[in-house]
Amino acid sequence: MSLYAELAQRLREHIELGFYKAGDRLPSVRQLAKEHGVSISTIQEAYRLLEMDCLIEARPKSGYFVPEAKQQSGVPNISRPPQRPLDVSQWEEVLNLLSNRTENAVCQLQHAMPEMREATLKPLIKSLQELTKQRPYDGMTYGDIRGDYSLREQLVRLAAASGCSLHPDDIIVTSGCQEALSVCLRAVAKSGDIIAVESPSFYGSMQAIKAAELKAMEIPTHPTEGMSLEALRMALDQWPIKAILVTPTVNNPMGYIMPEPRKRALYELAREYDVAIIEDDIYGDLAYEFPRPKSVKSFDEDGRVLLCSSVSKTLAPGFRVGWIAPGRYRDTVTHIKYVSSSMCPILPQIAVANFIRHGGYDKHLRRMRALYQNGRDRLLADIRQYFPVDTLISYPQGGFVLWVELGHQYDAVKLAQVAASHGIYVASGQMFSATGKYRHCMRLNFNDRTAEIRRNSIRLLGQLLQSDAALALAS
């Protein structure tokens, strides 16, 4: 468990045991930080977590208090997907999301696009412009089949920050993380095989499971701790699962970070049952805590973890620069990557390599972490203010999306349709399930447009949910 979560756990016990009673003021952040010898921000995170669970509340200029009556707006409960392998559906819905014509858009909360206008990204743009001008012929040939070596060297550096010790030859460059995931699924499983996934899960990996003729086994997932290892063990006992596909560090859509001991336990479990782990780390470097959490791959001793990532969330998706650290599956992964799209364009790879080498990447991420964390806090406050009291919200530890669970009477698919007619777009929850569960949920980003526009959009969504129209949204 990370430090702040541990502290929150201790405080939670204190409250539940009655050390602090309803109406009591909690120690100040500064005081507690001193007491525990930790940073102010660690305490702030612990308090925020308790706030999310409605165990404490902040009162402007007075500090944190145990509320008088237990409020609503906690984090969602552990998910309860059907406990059997299933074919993935929902393609129509995903296609619809992807092809949205949004000329009338007021606020596009449905996508997961990073902020790309920050000054810290400029050196990368400049570098690509210069390369395009100065080395056009390098941009026109087939490059190295495993990806540009200078990039792979820099990716080794990034991997080291998450606790992995890799060599450039342990990495294969791909056209984004989507290709990485698709290639890895095909490398570890054959038609008909079963893949264990978090529930909810990113729709792109689900659809890749479908296209590879595999079945998805959704595992109950906890909104702060990640995939339930107990449920996973039961599934492994019961079904011939081939691989576990997880996004444990800054999950999409929920934003949690699986605590480090659980990551290690996940690896041990995979080892015990001799299955592969495909780890999607695309948001990993966007964890608000620094240094970033370790990846599951960092515990890998026998090459069974295939780490997938890209710069699509940290820098920009249009570069299509992704990669795989395929462990013992390297040969198969190389083969499938080659047939999948042959080589990747060289110049974006070199530009990204330069950006990392010269420190631009670290600097940019420092900026983005702060920006996104601020966006999270504002959106959380907006949702709490405007949405029905029984709304549950995930508490992202990184990245720029969160997961909203409405009361079961609501239909977020209908809400999305009505909201779209007002120019406000949300990603309704059913796409994040193999079988169309989570119709009462949605994923929202907290970085499209400005905080003010987002606030107004949330207010409008809230009005729709609370007004007469809500009847139409009840399924």
Added chain:
Amino acid sequence: MSLYAELAQRLREHIELGFYKAGDRLPSVRQLAKEHGVSISTIQEAYRLLEMDCLIEARPKSGYFVPEAKQQSGVPNISRPPQRPLDVSQWEEVLNLLSNRTENAVCQLQHAMPEMREATLKPLIKSLQELTKQRPYDGMTYGDIRGDYSLREQLVRLAAASGCSLHPDDIIVTSGCQEALSVCLRAVAKSGDIIAVESPSFYGSMQAIKAAELKAMEIPTHPTEGMSLEALRMALDQWPIKAILVTPTVNNPMGYIMPEPRKRALYELAREYDVAIIEDDIYGDLAYEFPRPKSVKSFDEDGRVLLCSSVSKTLAPGFRVGWIAPGRYRDTVTHIKYVSSSMCPILPQIAVANFIRHGGYDKHLRRMRALYQNGRDRLLADIRQYFPVDTLISYPQGGFVLWVELGHQYDAVKLAQVAASHGIYVASGQMFSATGKYRHCMRLNFNDRTAEIRRNSIRLLGQLLQSDAALALAS
């Protein structure tokens, strides 16, 4: 049959029936052109074809004659692959070819890279530079899932030139033709299915068959007419073939153009047996004849033809701009393309669209056709001069590669190794078969470096084949 092939056929009959006897002079090109009301170049092509078959010979400044004794150096015979579906092997060999370190390279005859230094390509390079400078943010976002609309509009124009009438929404942009082929294979066939292919065939499509867990059924293929429809019908009768994968217009590796009536007959056969056709048209626009030959897709009435192509051979591979016209498979193809690598980078698509729209593409191809045809004639002459007399050579009708069949006693795999130590690289034939046939064959391009360097390289290869070292090359 195309006009020149028909003419050649008639002349062949005349020679074989004895109208022209050994030592006779044939009518002049000009005379025959007038007689048949066709262009000079059509007659020249017909004569070249007969020359390849050693039925006539050119004598400098005197014209064409029926030779005294039958010479060697004709085109290869129809291929005779094993007549059953097989798993594709040869990946190690392909990987080796792709990852060749060629620092010592004198001449790289092994690749199939277009000439990219011609002035006619400059406007495209310029346009990409400008776009990168002026619209960096368009280059950084996820684009349209089916590809940029402006590009798809222009691709409709290109398709029209090969006789297809398409709408932009009938086209899906891919990361090169390799992704197009992979996606189409997965769209039309499921694990274990059988795909009929030409023999020899491009190794990239063979490896895609392997990766999709499909089996390849190699069909006997004629070096000037393409896949034998008679053999194909027998295979269709005998095996549950799911799709036919062909490169009928400027084949890789042989360079033939399947005559138009046979293309139509191929389509009719696919219809009769209700199987799909995946048509790889990547070299189609590089046919030396103008206007270019029709595609099989142009005969498609019920959407069973999936046309695949890219600008990798016509312009440059590094742009990774390819596409599919998937016919009735559009929905499945969209799904598999999305999971395969999600969207393609936008700016190269726009640059290529502009290049086509403003006439740069047509102008460039005009230049390249002439250049490559000249390269072909020179390389053919070099091989005839320096290689053993029993060498057979394909007679490309477009593009920049040809196929050499050595006497069966030779091992081109060994030759490739020995030649590599001299800095001369060739692609040995076994990669173009599912099962490692064609070890006595090789594919050579006729555009790497200069004609002089190629000539010297061919001389060296010839020396290796004819010297004592040849013993070592005999298997």
